[in-house]
Amino acid sequence: MANTDKLAEVTAMLAERDDDFRDLERLKFSGGSGEENVWRVHDLQVVLGYAEQERQFIKVVNLAKTAASKAEMPVREHFIEGDLFDAPGQLFVTKYAAMLIVFNADPNKEPVAVAQTYFALQCDRQGLEDEKRIKSRLDVASENHKLQGVAKGAGVEDFQKFNGMGVSALYGGLAVRQILVRKGLKPKDNYLDFACSEELAANLFRITQAAAALRRGGHVGEANACRTHQLIGEGVRKAILAAGNLPPEALPPARLSIDRTATKVKTKVKKSLT
Numbered sequence: 545m546a547n548t549d550k551l552a553e554v555t556a557m558l559a560e561r562d563d564d565f566r567d568l569e570r571l572k573f574s575g576g577s578g579e580e581n582v583w584r585v586h587d588l589q590v591v592l593g594y595a596e597q598e599r600q601f602i603k604v605v606n607l608a609k610t611a612a613s614k615a616e617m618p619v620r621e622h623f624i625e626g627d628l629f630d631a632p633g634q635l636f637v638t639k640y641a642a643m644l645i646v647f648n649a650d651p652n653k654e655p656v657a658v659a660q661t662y663f664a665l666q667c668d669r670q671g672l673e674d675e676k677r678i679k680s681r682l683d684v685a686s687e688n689h690k691l692q693g694v695a696k697g698a699g700v701e702d703f704q705k706f707n708g709m710g711v712s713a714l715y716g717g718l719a720v721r722q723i724l725v726r727k728g729l730k731p732k733d734n735y736l737d738f739a740c741s742e743e744l745a746a747n748l749f750r751i752t753q754a755a756a757a758l759r760r761g762g763h764v765g766e767a768n769a770c771r772t773h774q775l776i777g778e779g780v781r782k783a784i785l786a787a788g789n790l791p792p793e794a795l796p797p798a799r800l801s802i803d804r805t806a807t808k809v810k811t812k813v814k815k816s817l818t
Contacts, residue, residue, distance in 0.1 A: 545734050545737070546681055546682075546685055546734065546736070546737050546802045546803060547803050547806070548682060548685050548686075550803060550806050550807075550810075551678055551681055551682040551685070551802065551806055552682060553810070554678050554806045554809055554810045554813070555678060555679055555682055557810060557813045557814070558675055558678070558679070558809070558813060561661075561813055561816055564658045564661075564662075565658070565662045567591050568583075568591060568658075568659060568662050571583055571584065571587045571588070571591065572639075581638065581639040581642075582624070582629075582636050582637065582638060582639075583636065583637050583639075583642045584631075584634060584635075584636055585605060585634070585635040585636065585637055585645075586634060586635075588637070588642060588645060588646075589601045591655060591659070592645075592646070592649055592653065592655050592656050592659060593653045593654070593655040593656065594649070594653075600650075601649075604645055604648050604649050605623075605635075605645055607648040608623075608637075608641060608644035608645040608648050609623060611644050611648065612640075612641060612644055617640065617641075621638070622637060622638045622640055622641035623635060623636075623637055623641050624636045624637065624638070639663075639666060642663065643663040643666070643667070646659040646660055646662075646663050647660060647663070661816050671809075671812070673740065673741055674805050674808065674809050675809060676741035677739075677740065677741050677744065677798065677802060677805060678802065678805060678806050678809060680741050680744035680745060680748065681736065681737070681739070681744055681802045683744075683748055684736060684744055684747055684748050684751065687748060687751045687752050687755065688751050690755055691751050691752075691754055691755045691758075694755045694758045694759055695754075695758060695769055695773075697758075697762075697763065698758045698761060698762070698763055698764050698765070698766075698768075698769040699763050699764060699765040699766050699768075699769060700766045700769045700770070701766060702766065705766075705770060706766070706769060706770050706773055707773075708720065709770045709771075709773050709774040709777070710750055710751075710754055710773035710774060710776065710777040711723075711747075711750075711777065712774075712777070713773070713774045713775070713776075713777025713778045713781065714746060714747065714750050714777035714778075714780055714781050714792060715781075715791070715792055715793045716781065716791055716793055718793055720735065723735045723793060726793050727793070727796070727797045728797065729797060733801075735797075736802075737801045737802045737803070738797035738798050738801060738802070739792075739795070739797070739798070740795055740796070740797070740798055742789075742795060743792045743795045746780055746784060746792050747792070749780050750773075750776055750777050750780045753776045753779075753780070754772065754773045754776045754777075757772050757776060758772060
C-alpha cells in the first residue's frame, strides 16, 4: 500500500520547486497555429536576469538560432516575428527555441539555472509522468478515505463488497485479483500503486463522484450504496470508451511502484533545490 506520508512529503517538495517556475509559467501563452507554448524574448531576457545586459542577451539568442539551424530546425518557425501576435518589432519563441536560449545562457546566473531545470523537465516525459502519478496517487488515497466515511454514513458495513462493485464496474467486470493478473502484478500488490496517471484519474473520478452521490442520497442502505457505486463505475467507463480512450485494465502498469517512484523523484528534486 502506498506510503501516503512519503507521497505528501514529495508533493510538498514539488510544490516548493514549482514556485521557482512560476515566472516562466506565467509568461508563456498559446501561440495559436498549432504552437502551444510561446514566450516573448524580451520577457525571457528579464526573467533570466539579463535586463541590464541586452548585448549579452542578443549573443545568447544568436547562439540559440545557430544551434537550431545546425539541428536542422526551421528557425523562422521557432523564432517568430511579432507581427503574427500584433506586436511588430518584437520576437517570440517556441518552447524548443526558448529552451535553446536558456541552455546557451550563463548557468552561473541563478534564474538561468532555475530555467534550465524547468525546460529539462518539460522535455522529460517520464519525469512529468512520475510527478503526475505521485500527486494523483495521493489524491486517490485521500479521496478514497473520504469515500469510506461517506459510505459508512450511507449504511455500508461490508466495505470490501462496496469497493469491489465500483472497481469491477470501472474495469469491465474484473475483480481486483483479476486486475492484478491482467497487469502482470503480484497478488500482494495494490494495483493503484502501479497505475499510470491516466488510470489514477479514472479512479479518482469514480471515487469523487460516488462520494458526491452518496452524500446527496443520505442513509440509503448498503445495497443501494453498492449499486450507486457500481453505476458510477460503469458511467466512468462508458465515458472513457466514448472518448476513444483505452479502458483502465488495458493501460500498462508503471515499471516502479509509487513508493519507489516517490523515492526517485524526491532524490531528483532535492538536487534541484540545492
